[in-house]
Amino acid sequence: MIELRELTKRYGGRVAVDALSVQVRPGVVTGFLGPNGSGKSTTMRMILGLDAPDHGEALIDGVRYAQLTRPLRTVGALLDAGAFHPGRSGRAHLAALAASNDIPAARVGEVLRVVGLSGAGDRRAGTYSLGMRQRLGVAVALLGDPGVLLLDEPVNGLDPEGIRWIRDLLRGLAAEGRTVFVSSHLIAEMALTAERLVVIGQGRLLAETTVAGLAAGHDSLEDAFFRLTSQATDYRGTGVS
Numbered sequence: 001m002i003e004l005r006e007l008t009k010r011y012g013g014r015v016a017v018d019a020l021s022v023q024v025r026p027g028v029v030t031g032f033l034g035p036n037g038s039g040k041s042t043t044m045r046m047i048l049g050l051d052a053p054d055h056g057e058a059l060i061d062g063v064r065y066a067q068l069t070r071p072l073r074t075v076g077a078l079l080d081a082g083a084f085h086p087g088r089s090g091r092a093h094l095a096a097l098a099a100s101n102d103i104p105a106a107r108v109g110e111v112l113r114v115v116g117l118s119g120a121g122d123r124r125a126g127t128y129s130l131g132m133r134q135r136l137g138v139a140v141a142l143l144g145d146p147g148v149l150l151l152d153e154p155v156n157g158l159d160p161e162g163i164r165w166i167r168d169l170l171r172g173l174a175a176e177g178r179t180v181f182v183s184s185h186l187i188a189e190m191a192l193t194a195e196r197l198v199v200i201g202q203g204r205l206l207a208e209t210t211v212a213g214l215a216a217g218h219d220s221l222e223d224a225f226f227r228l229t230s231q232a233t234d235y236r237g238t239g240v241s
């Protein structure tokens, strides 16, 4: 379980995350939605202890990330799919992480299989396509068999087959009782993947609901999302006329 308590982050005079209080529960995929710049990545970075909140706290299974004794075994994250040495093979990258986190080496082959990179595991990661990098990032997240998973825009760069694969994977991981928190700015994709939704705009909580709950009373889910976030968008084109 992930718990955010009045989580707040300012950059200069600007509030990126504004007193965000949310509980993300195990057993379902929870989508984390908001327009560009609404604070999703900043929130995820604070959950992972990569950014310090100015106020409030983010707890994973009741403790802060820094207090976890075996972090990779508790929480797996995909933040930046390019975060590996390009000259190293996918397998070597995973093996180094496993060794430094006291994870059995046999787990490397298992996660390569789960993400469909068994055949490409010995290639240099720098030669991977964007979709293969995303898959390697997912393999890193799964390496410690964690109960909590945090993924920032995991479908970025994936083709339709890859998008379906990640959707099924996330739903399967949640069905095993894990907490799965996945950010996106694509409401249509989230509607197919997530059961619960946390929607933010300009760093503030706009809705914490189910997919059906968000759509209720609107022509479409997209319409509901736009209405909810229209007052909380930093950038908007005017179109041509």
Ligand SMILES: Nc1ncnc2c1ncn2[C@@H]1O[C@H](COP(=O)(O)OP(=O)(O)OP(=O)(O)O)[C@@H](O)[C@H]1O
Pocket: 011, 015, 016, 034, 035, 036, 037, 038, 039, 040, 041, 042, 043, 185
């Ligand atoms: N290191 C930083 N320094 C200054 N401002 C930052 C920094 N990181 C984020 N911000 C600002 O904080 C706000 C929230 O950004 P964040 O990246 O968390 O949003 P996001 O919802 O993940 O956006 P996107 O969907 O575009 O990835 C934005 O206004 C952004 O410009």
